[in-house]
Amino acid sequence: MSPQGHPWQKQPDWRILDTQFGSGNTFLATWLTWLEDADHPRLLHYVAVCQQPCSASELIKHFEAHPKLASLALELSHHWFGLLPGFHRFLLEQGQVVLTLCVGEPLPMLRAQQFEADAIELTLPHTCQDELSWFLKAIAHCCRRGTRLVMRHADAAETPGWPRVLTQCGFTLEPMKSDGDDSYRQKPSSFSGYFDPAWTLQRTRPTTKTGPLPVLRCAVIGAGLAGAAVATSLARRGWQVTVLDQAETPAAGASGLPVGLVLPHVSSDDCTLSRLSRAGVRMMLQQVSELLNVNRDWAPSGVFERQIGGTPKLPLTWSSEGTQWSANGHPDGDVALGSGLWHPKGAWIKPAALVKAWLNQPGITFLGNAAVTDVRRQGPTWVLSNNSSEMLCEAECVVFANANGAFELLQKMKHSALDTQAQESHLPSKQGMLGLLSWALHAEPEEARFAPFPVNGAGSIVSCVPTENGLTWFMGSSYQPDAQLERSDQENHLRNLEHLKELLPSLAQKLAPVFEAGTLHAWKGTRCITADRLPVVGPLDATDQPSLWICAGMGSRGLSFSVLCAELLVARMGAEPWPIEAKLARSLEALRA
Known part of the structure; x- marks a missing residue:
């Protein structure tokens, strides 16, 4: 459809479900239409099912004859890697065009959806009527009354009885003629329609656990990676966001780490943590490549992970798509590095630079020296105040993203609108974990x-990082529960040296005098670790439209988890498509204990 009179015009967002991504024809055409429509929705969600994705080179080659689409295909190809079974999210056009590619068998991928579409791009599978019925029922579960339908590849000989089955599932059909240039599509459209069943809709499974919140004001407590990621995700959707922090400047806590690594977690059984980390790393790389200066604030260096005690190990059934994430050995074959895994998509990042870039977005206001000690309901809003009972701000929605402080503040809160004491007991237990990073300028x-490149395993070492003082190396970090008596800085430096001996023995031997001399610089911070080592993300009450939320507990993986958790949290707030399968999302549920 041409931009003139598109049904998405004047809408805040638009959600499309495509049952067959193919070579991306329909998605790229929709993306182009969005770009050319002055009245496009602020946010375009495009969820597509794909059994076997094409390669990045095939994606580019397919659109060579269509210059406008070719440029979009090239942009998408930069992020088109490691498409293992599951959900993959692509944040395009500064996060305003969101593609969620669902790789796998169509029926399970459809059943994993947690949203209601505004439009369906339907390609009928070649199957029997019983299987077709289940397929179309799964699509109907993703529809609201009035959801538009465009059907392609309608072949009665290959899929007999489809009109009757569609009607039984609640769809009304009508022939449709193409009203534009369909040369870039796989086949011209043949039928259109809409979802309007004759019966009252009764959901046997919820499409979302919360209803969409009105886009108003949100207070985010905490200006680290978690809070800044949430703030920018909300601001892209039109929220007015106030970010409060007890420190004078952002990233004053654990997110002030001078340099950190982002790389996928690997396990022989490809566990929940491994799958979550890949989803988070993909989105983080998209963000830093768009917002930060390469080789100054971050670098796509790749990361070598030493195998210590025989772990980590790749899954036994690791496919070619998996090796784009992680592979045995190192491409240069440097035996001096020892056995390990090479993560070609690993990178080093300066977290504070990213936090600053996120908070420097339209719609976000930062308040420093604003220690929130109480959050109370006052009519339709929440009032946040400090120790002197002075109001810091008020908002319709609040997100607790201040790491350990979030758990402590929730434990203290008492008010009539919500029994947070009772809810707090369902949050997983947590502890603070102290860490010290050793660093020094490179000698001349x-x-x-x-x-x-960075080497990870027993701690990590990152070299040749540009800083104000010159090229710097960093080693760490130590690990100590904050309930214990804190070790001296020199003791922690020596512990970092012991880790370095495991990582790179020859380098440790050269640097031992520097560590032992007590002249190294130190950076210290406290991470928030949950009992199951997974973040807590979601609403803090069980109402249909909760106004208190939490996004915290990212431990040592804030760079891997912050974008993923923010996108999941905000998707749930707006009843949008989720960035990961519902089963994975449940492992992050805030009130899961």
Whole structure:
């Protein structure tokens, strides 16, 4: 359909479900239409099912004859890697065009959806009527009354009885003629319709656990990676966001780490943590490539992970798509590195630079020196105040993203509108974990042989990071529960040296005098670790439209989890498509204990 009179015009967002992504024809055409329509929705969600994705090179080649689409295909191809079974989210056009690619058998992928579509791009499978009925019922579960339907590849000989089955599932059909240039599509459209069943809709399974919240004001407590990621995701959707922090500047806590690594977690059984980390790393790389200066604030360096005690190990059934994430050995074959895994998509990032870039978005206001000690309901809004009972701000919605402080504040809160004491007991237990990072400027001339990329395993070492003082190396970090008596800085430096001996023995031997001299610089911070090592993300009460939410507990994986958790949280607030399958999302449920 041409931009003129598109049904999405004047809408805040638009949600499309495509049952067959194919080579991406329909998605790229829709993306182009969105770009050319001055009245396009603020946010376009495109959820597509794909059994076997094409390669990045095939994606580009397919659109060579269509210059406008070719440029979009090229942009998408930069992020088109490692498409293992499951959901993959692509944040395009500064996060305003969101593609969620669902790789796998169509029926399970459809059943994993948690949203109601505004439009369906339907390609009928070649199957028997019983299987077709289940397929179309799964689509109907993703529809609201009035959801528009465009059907392609309608072949009565290959899929007999489809009009009757569609009607039985609540769809009304009518022939449709193409009203534009369909040369870039796989086949011209043949039928259109809409979802309007004759019966009262009764959901046997909820499409979302919360209803969409009105886009108003949101207060986010905490200006680290978690809070800043939530703030920018909300602002893209039109929210007015106030981010409050007890420190004067953002990223003053654990997110002030001078440099951190983002890389996928690997396990032989491809566990929940591994799958979540890949989803988070993909979105993080999209964000930093768009917002930060390469080789200054971040670098797509790749990361080598030493195998210590025989772990980690790749899944036994690791496919070619998996090796785009992680592979045995190192591409240069450097035996001095020892056995390990190479993560080609690993990167080092300066978290504070990312937090600053996120908070520097339209619609976001930062308040420093604003320690929130109480959150109370006052009519339709929440009032946030400090120790002196001074109001800091008020908003219709509040997100607790201040790590350990979130759990402590929730435990203290008492008010009539919500029994947070009762809810707090369902949050997983947590503890603070102290860490010290050892660092120094590279010596001139350099005698120690540093690897040209970060090495991870027992701690991590990152070299040649540009800083205000010159090229710097970082080693760490130590690990100590904050309930214990804190070790001295020098003791933690020496513990970092012991880790370095496991990672790179020859380098440790060269640097041992520097560690032992007590002249190293230190950075210290406290991470928030949950009992199951997974973040807590979601509403803090069980109402249909909750106004208190939490996004915290990311431990040492804030760079891997912050974008994923923010997108999941905001998707649930707006009843949007989720970035991961519902089963994975449940593992992050805030009130899961």
